Amino acid sequence: QQQVRQSPQSLTVWEGETAILNCSYEDSTFNYFPWYQQFPGEGPALLISIRSVSDKKEDGRFTIFFNKREKKLSLHITDSQPGDSATYFCAASGVNAGAKLTFGGGTRLTVRP
């Protein structure tokens, strides 16, 4: 049973468009949600994160929207660039998880020039 789910598995957008990556979770005790970005041949790296006390977190072209009631969040990438082509992982942690993160299956984003 996957605690964190991501959709779609893959997404292709044109340069300049907004890419929307979705994530949902099941454990209501989760309260910290990081998104990691992974380029081919590299390890994941933290891109942006949000805590459950907020409903929005913005960092440049990257914005997380969080809906606690529905247990859903999304990552919006505005003005997408070919250099944003990567796999994006949603993850979650909470009071019962200690130091553990639970990752979703990932979304592979391709931005066409």
Add this chain to the structure above:
Amino acid sequence: EAAVTQSPRNKVTVTGGNVTLSCRQTNSHNYMYWYRQDTGHGLRLIHYSYGAGNLQIGDVPDGYKATRTTQEDFFLLLELASPSQTSLYFCASRPGLGDSYEQYFGPGTRLTVL
């Protein structure tokens, strides 16, 4: 910038073989983690540790042992490797609880079990 290194970067072994994957972090982080990455499953936690001599069981521990010999070094052991353990393995580290939640990942080790 946190630095996590892994060795080897690629490894091929046969079924029943003995494999050790190594991870070193040079940032004096308390926590270290071993994950496997498989298409469609994202990253799944195998084992983790909060200090030298400590070991915590992750979500997919079967067939794996791990040992944290020092603050810097964390090893993953496959004593009887099976084809189902063919995967991309990542090590990560983070500071202690109460500090940053960010995990810093190494470059990965690709393991193939024939």
